[in-house]
Amino acid sequence: MSEEQVKAVGSGRRDFLRKSFLAAGAALAAPMAARAASQGDINILENPAWTTSLGLPVATNPYGMPSKYESQLLRRESPGLARVGGASVSFAPLQGLFGIITPSGLHFERHHQGWHDIDPSKHRLMVNGSDDSLLQKAKVYTLDELMRLPSVSRIHFIECGANTGLEWGNVAVPTVQYTHGMLSCSEFTGVPLKVLLEDCGVDYKKARYVLAEGADGSSMTRTIPMEMVESGEVFVAYGQNGEMLRPENGYPLRLVVPGVQGVSWVKWLRRIEVGDKPYATKDEAVHYIDLLPSGLHRQYSSIQEAKSVITTPSGGQTLLDKGFYNVSGLAWSGRGKIKQVDVSFDGGINWQTARLEGPIQNKALTRFNTNWVWDGSPAILQSRAIDETGFVQPSYGQLRAVRGTKSIYHNNAIQSWKVVESGEVSNVQVL
Ligand code: MTE
Numbered sequence: 532m533s534e535e536q537v538k539a540v541g542s543g544r545r546d547f548l549r550k551s552f553l554a555a556g557a558a559l560a561a562p563m564a565a566r567a568a569s570q571g572d573i574n575i576l577e578n579p580a581w582t583t584s585l586g587l588p589v590a591t592n593p594y595g596m597p598s599k600y601e602s603q604l605l606r607r608e609s610p611g612l613a614r615v616g617g618a619s620v621s622f623a624p625l626q627g628l629f630g631i632i633t634p635s636g637l638h639f640e641r642h643h644q645g646w647h648d649i650d651p652s653k654h655r656l657m658v659n660g661s662d663d664s665l666l667q668k669a670k671v672y673t674l675d676e677l678m679r680l681p682s683v684s685r686i687h688f689i690e691c692g693a694n695t696g697l698e699w700g701n702v703a704v705p706t707v708q709y710t711h712g713m714l715s716c717s718e719f720t721g722v723p724l725k726v727l728l729e730d731c732g733v734d735y736k737k738a739r740y741v742l743a744e745g746a747d748g749s750s751m752t753r754t755i756p757m758e759m760v761e762s763g764e765v766f767v768a769y770g771q772n773g774e775m776l777r778p779e780n781g782y783p784l785r786l787v788v789p790g791v792q793g794v795s796w797v798k799w800l801r802r803i804e805v806g807d808k809p810y811a812t813k814d815e816a817v818h819y820i821d822l823l824p825s826g827l828h829r830q831y832s833s834i835q836e837a838k839s840v841i842t843t844p845s846g847g848q849t850l851l852d853k854g855f856y857n858v859s860g861l862a863w864s865g866r867g868k869i870k871q872v873d874v875s876f877d878g879g880i881n882w883q884t885a886r887l888e889g890p891i892q893n894k895a896l897t898r899f900n901t902n903w904v905w906d907g908s909p910a911i912l913q914s915r916a917i918d919e920t921g922f923v924q925p926s927y928g929q930l931r932a933v934r935g936t937k938s939i940y941h942n943n944a945i946q947s948w949k950v951v952e953s954g955e956v957s958n959v960q961v962l
Pocket of ligand 1: 638639640641642643644689690691692744745746747749751779780781792793794795796797798799
């Protein structure tokens with residue numbers, strides 16, 4: 532298109548336009564011409580610089596980065612959550628993500644004692660038994676040795692047990708990034724832990740637990756029941772979304788324990804011990820326990836039960852206008868696949884079944900979508916997940932009846948987003 536033609540569209544003088552106006556009749560032609568002149572969108576009428584010039588050469592960024600126009604989509608730390616950044620959380624921006632895979636650079640982070648970029652040539656994984664009768668031969672593996680072994684690649688979610696933990700008592704944070712952003716989903720690649728244990732001659736009859744230990748200064752140690760390992764689901768990962776793990780997520784090795792709360796996914800994994808009883812380490816006897824209304828603490832409650840959240844629209848966003856919206860969100864269950872997600876626009880009185888975007892995978896995030904025509908009046912949006920075991924995500928009323936309000940971990944209540952006439956969306960709780 533020549534410059535003259537482009538200008539002509541803007542001014543309504545372009546030849547073919549004039550012809551069509553004539554054909555349509557003078558009465559019609561005049562208002563259309565006026566509209567073309569006054570409402571012409573310069574972004575379609577004029578050629579921008581990127582259409583009329585040579586772009587940047589290949590490999591300008593040897594490791595590609597997102598567009599500079601996406602610079603606000605970041606993992607963020609909740610102000611005041613922890614006094615030391617090395618013992619804090621950064622939340623994934625769920626409101627801006629599509630599908631089910633979390634870009635590695637936006638994966639949430641939870642460190643108890645900071646993160647390191649560990650030299651893989653100096654990293655070792657030791658496998659030993661708590662006594663000689665449980666494992667024939669203790670071994671130490673280098674990364675190269677591990678990468679020669681049979682590998683699996685599987686998509687799984689990881690959710691910190693403390694996700695949504697700020698909301699036990701009442702609404703505490705405004706956006707889905709902070710209510711639900713201790714959640715991510717990646718394709719992990721690595722060696723099933725049972726391959727390593729069998730390589731070392733494990734006796735499954737005697738060895739009923741493993742202890743996983745990280746190489747950071749936090750002495751992160753967690754007990755994992757042997758049934759999970761024997762099922763083949765637990766693996767020692769080095770890959771994440773097609774590349775090596777990111778340092779923040781455990782480079783060069785982390786344990787993947789599908790369906791189990793994030794704390795058991797030990798990062799910078801350096802040792803696996805097989806034993807015959809739970810280890811009751813500090814991060815399972817004192818921390819990561821659930822205070823029940825009776826005053827008792829529940830320990831070893833590690834499975835992340837079915838949960839879902841609408842990510843768009845969500846708290847802090849504003850609807851543009853009345854009319855059509857694709858309401859989109861995420862559902863997951865630590866017990867298997869998601870079977871159904873229901874969505875309500877009136878705070879849980881009426882429900883409709885959402886579309887699940889396949890393939891629906893075991894212990895992975897599942898994206899759901901549903902159509903909504905907003906009539907401009909106040910609404911309360913909710914989603915409710917049902918997993919393949921038939922478990923139905925509870926309301927806040929149902930969850931608090933069993934768990935009270937003083938817990939930190941395992942809050943899987945139905946999330947509510949309130950929409951007011953102005954289109955503003957905010958976090959509310961509905962019992
Ligand atoms: N492993 C070690 N060695 N040190 C840690 O601080 N944090 C745990 C777990 N594994 C942690 C660890 C917790 S509480 C969670 S929720 C997940 O890692 C977070 O994983 P991410 O930082 O990759 O999101």
